[in-house]
Structure formats: C-alpha cells, structure tokens
Amino acid sequence: MKLIARLTAATAILATTTLSAETAPNPNVEEAKGIIKEFATTLQGELQAAIKEGGPTNAIAVCQDRAPAIATDLSERSGWQVGRTSLKTRNTADNTPDAWEQEVLVDFxxxxxxxxxxxxxxxxxxxxxxxxxxxxxxxxxxxxxVCLACHGSDITPEVAAAIDERYPEDTARGYSLGDVRGAFTLSKPL
Ligand code: HEC
Incomplete structure (x- = not known):
C-alpha cells in the first residue's frame, strides 16, 4: 500500500498487482511474460555464444548492439513498448527509469x-x-x-576499459550474485 500511495503522486493508478509465483493468470501479464521470455532467451543465447567465442570483452558489443535491437524488434512485432531499466544503468541514454519505474525498482x-x-x-x-x-x-x-564479468565488483581492467570507452557514464557495476540487476519494462495502451 505504501508503494501505491507513493506512486499516485506521479500517475493515477487505477489498479495494481504485486505479482509473485502464486498470482492468478491475467491475459496482459501472460502476454508480457511471453515477450520477456523471448527477449531474455534471445539475448542470453547471443551473449553466451559471444563470451564463448571471444570472452567478455568481445561480448560487450553484442550487449550494446543486440539488446536495443531485440527490444525494438519485439516492440514493433508486439505493439508493446519493450525495454530494460535499472536503478544503476549502463546505457543511461535509453535505460534510465522514469518515476514509475524507479518506484517499482526500489520496491523490488x-x-x-x-x-x-x-x-x-x-x-x-x-x-x-x-x-x-x-x-x-x-x-x-x-x-x-555470467553477468558478474561485466556487472560485478571484480571486473578485469580489459573489460572495464572496453565498457568505459563505450559508456563513460556507466554505473552498472558492483552487483553480487542474486541481486536485482534491473528489470524488463513493458507497456501497452488499453
Ligand atoms: C559482456 C559484458 C556483459 C555481460 C556478461 C552482461 N552484460 Fe548486461 N550490459 C552490458 C552492456 C554493454 C549493457 C548496455 C546495453 C545497451 O547499450 O543497451 C548492459 C545492460 C544491461 C541492462 C540494461 C540496464 C542498463 O544498465 O543499461 C541489464 C538489465 C543488464 N545488462 C543485465 C545483465 C544480466 C542480468 C546479465 C547476466 C545474465 C548481464 N547483463 C551480462 C554488458 C554485459
């Protein structure tokens, strides 16, 4: 309830659901989850292949080029606005949370x-x-x-230099295993 009260300041909230494994199915939620599954599977597959081929330094370009491209492709195909966000972003230009997203991330x-x-x-x-x-x-x-090579607190100097070159404003480091790294964020007009 506290979250809903805080959110009301930014946008009128008509209905909210805090979702966990037990929540009853809702068609919009199921659709969103399907899109997210495709996003995650596609990106992780390409990320892991690139790491295997040339290590994390090589894979940075995959995250940089492919993550936004997959999001755009899914948005065009589904009619949803699809993206990723975080309280500590690497791609500050595209992934900085809006007020609503920020509140949800804090709550996560x-x-x-x-x-x-x-x-x-x-x-x-x-x-x-x-x-x-x-x-x-x-x-x-x-x-x-697998995320720690690029988002952990023990990043090699080579990887750090490659990230700094592309993302001089990067703050997406210092994460530990199991932390909330960020979130998929989707919206659709009703
Ligand atoms: C090879 C380095 C690398 C690895 C490994 C990696 N990432 Fe990233 N990550 C990046 C880069 C580069 C970006 C910026 C992508 C962009 O420009 O949109 C990024 C962005 C993100 C974002 C979007 C928010 C932001 O900070 O801009 C999330 C969420 C994210 N990564 C989660 C993960 C997770 C979860 C894993 C492990 C499954 C992971 N990453 C593994 C390099 C990496």
Missing part, C-alpha cells in the same frame, strides 16, 4: 531484502496517462554468475 530491492525470490518477481499496474489508460508491467532480472 525491498522485496528481495525481505526474502522474496527474484526470478518470478514482477509488478503490474493500470495507469492513467495523457494518452489514456496504459497497462504497465515490470519483471525483475536477477544477477547470475
């Missing part, structure tokens, strides 16, 4: 601190925007072992 961290499993953690709301009712959905992204 609090939910994790309270012992909730990050993998199924999600949040949905119907909000009133200037363009009418919008369905918004966010799903937490856990930090896995």
């Amino acid at each position: 961290d609090a939910r994790r601190a309270a012992g909730e499993d990050v993998q199924p953690m999600a949040y949905a709301a119907v909000v009133e925007t200037a363009d009418g009712k919008t369905f918004r959905f966010m799903k937490a992204i856990p930090t896995g072992e």
